Amino acid sequence: MRLVSPLAVAGFGVATGAGLIAYGLVLGASGALWTAAGLGLAGITLFATRAVPEVVAAIAIFLVALGLGTAPRDIIFSGFMSGGFWLIVSGIILGTAITATGLAARISGRLFALAGPSYGRATLVIATTGLLLGILVPSTMPRVIVMVPVAAAFAERLGLDPKGRGGIGLIATAVTATLLPTYTILTANLPTIVQVGAMQQSYGIASTYSEYMIQQWPVNALRFLLIAVLMMRFTTETPVCAGDDEAGAAPHRPEQRRLLIVLGVAILGWMTDFMHGIEPAWIAMAAAAIVIWPRFGMLDGNAMRERIDFSPPIFFAALVTVVAVAREAGLDRVLADAFIARLPLSPAGDLSSVYAVYGFSVIISHLTTAPAAPAVLVPFAASLSEATGLSLKAVSMVQMIGIATPVLAYQAPPLIVAMSISKVPNAVFVRLCVWLALAVSLVGLPLTYLWWQVIGFV
Missing domain, CATH: 1.10.287 (Helix Hairpins)
Structure with missing residues (x-):
């Protein structure tokens, strides 16, 4: 009730x-x-x-922010100028094409061959696919955009309604598994890249790919296992499809081949961004421009009017406005200073200090959202290191665990986008976030601290 x-x-x-x-x-x-x-x-x-x-709330935020006049217009509308906004726009176009061309159904057929007519195995296959995609694609938004239609098509292949409990479970599994456990991969998520880069710029503290993975794997392995266990039990629905259908066996259609080429080039661009420096959003925009062109046959000329929903990117831009106005007013700094003065810090560098830094990081990440949290947390790393006895790198790693632990879904923009494009109820992601946050707080953090002692990190 x-x-x-x-x-x-x-x-x-x-x-x-x-x-x-x-x-x-x-x-x-x-x-x-x-x-x-x-x-x-x-x-x-x-x-x-x-x-x-959401689009009504977003427009109201823009209007109120303009009316208040507490921030310049370029701050209020900064979300529209961010790469994230255009990544979402491009991602919606690509996701629509993945479904419209039948490519999602084809990929789901391949996954079905691994899972068979078992919801439990289907959940594990989808979760593993999302995790592995984190190794290939260094941005969560594109991964979510690819995984949502694939998971929906997989649900249909199993005879489940994508909007029913079984379909919702598979989509939620795909989204959370390609976001939260991938925080063990240095290149997989924007907050990680920003945190590590800011630590190197501010303190000269660098982290290698393998070193970061070794330090972060216990808590993220726990996240992955818990997602799999929780979502296997998410529904009692029984799949009704017991084998491949004609869609899975049919030859590639020309538009599918063209879309695969476009996606392949885009993924290659995302994988090699450390070489060319082009942001994921601009690569996605180039891919979307090709896909939306009717001449190539992947989407028809009416797609922009009939298939593409622009409310998710407007929603994202409004969220950026809330954060940008708060930072312009200095609210994040005031709150951070107030919190840090009340932290139960101990110079012994023990587990209680780890919990204090972790709790502080979780709170700040919810006040600013995950991508913006490193900008607030990194300047406090030195004072936290001095007060706790932990090394600067250890403080940074604890901060990263806090950033990667959303209690409320709005903290992580990929979850917001997933809710918008998949229509998965908020409550599903909220419950998942709460369970994962409890697991990290009660088991993951002590387990990681013990692991750090074993490898001599603390």
Whole structure:
């Protein structure tokens, strides 16, 4: 039985946010922190509860931010200029083409050959595919965009409704497995790349691919195993398909071959970004431009009007606005300073200090979202190292575990995008995030600390 309705939660959050904004306006120029906090609280509450359509909440955020005038327009609309926005736009186009050409059904047929008519094996195959894709593609957004239609087609191959519990379970498995366990791979996620790069730039502390994987693997192995176990038991539905169908055995259609070539070149570009320096978003845009061109036959001329939904990227841009306005007002720094003064830090470098740094990192990552959290956390690494007795690199690794532990789905933009393009209910990702966060906090962190002692890292 639901004790509090999402509408009630949304109403409380919006009312409280409006109160903070009003108080900030009364204070005048010194009230920017309060108006930013009010805008953030109201916006995140609306996004979390989906009390109104996400695009409505997004437009409201833009309007309120413009009306308040607490940040320049280039800050308010910075989301539209970010690579993430265009990566989502391009990804929606590519994902639509993967489904429209029948390529998703073909890939799902290959996966079915491995899993057979078993939901448990299907879950494990999908989770493993998502994890392995993290090795190939150094950006979560493209992986999510590829995996969502593949998982939906896989559900159909098993005779499950993609919008039913069985289909939702496979899609949620694909999304979470290609995001959270891949934090053990240095190149797999933007927050990891930013964190390691910022540590090297600020303190000269570098991490190699293999070194980072060795230090992070215990907690991420736990994440993968828990995702597999939880999602295997997600539904009691029994697959009704017991073999390959004609779609799986049919020859490649020309448009499928063309799309495979485009995706192959794009994946090669994403894999080698360390060589050419081209951002994943621009590679995705080039691929999307080819795919959307009717001349190549992958999508028809009406696709942009009838198939492409632009509400997810607008939603993403609004989330960036909330974070950007908060950072412009200095809210992240004020809150970080307030939190760090109250942390139970011990110079002994023991597990309690690890927990303190981890908890601080989890809180900051939820105030800023995962991609932006390193910009706030890295400047505190030196003071945290001095206060805890942990090395700078150990502090950075603990911070990374905190960043990679979303309690609420909005902290990780790939989960937000997945909810938008897959229509998986918020509650599914929230429950998964909570279970994973509990597992990391109660088991993963002590296990990782013990492993670090074994290898001499702490």
